[in-house]
Amino acid sequence: MKNYHDYKECIDACLECAALCNHCASGDTQEKDVNMMARCIQLCMECAAICYASAQLMSLGSSQAKEICFICAQLCDDCYAECSKHNHEHCKECAAACKKCAEACRKMA
Template sequence: MNTKYEEVLKACLECLEACNTCFDACLKEEDVKMMAECIRLDRECADICAYAAQAITRNSPFTKQIIELCAEICERCAEECAKHDYDHCQRCAESCRKCAEACRKMAA
């Protein structure tokens, strides 16, 4: 693995965990229908973060494109999570923002 990607890898793994935690907690909220878009984006974001981590660790020739997409999805997930007052959503939004920033910085 290229060591220049260590910060992004760490951010992706932390975001993956935050999204999975948020996803699980959203499913337990009283109004699950209201949380549908948050749940959907948590899944998308967790999946792209996992895929980005895999691309980084196997030194994929597509890493730059994958982390650019990861940043885009993380930003969208952060926007959605930030709309909800639940602690798990706010923590997820922050983690997504950090991951998007790390991805953008690395892809630049």
């Protein structure tokens, strides 16, 4: 059975991505046209949720780690694509974290 140490690189990428997704969603709410940022906010919240869940399941040594990492990579790709459309610093940081996390999750899946 695999455990935290086997998954550490991916767990770390997921936790960093979740934190930066939350930071981005919060930053988006401070932008002048919040309605324009609605999709970004939604995707960041979804991405943070799946990243936290993925990290948690990997740290537990779940037999479903590969499956959740596959889904996590897909959501990270979606969030990366949306954040890449915006020129805000928090969006740039989030996009970079999403790209890194998607790559780490693909190695798992």
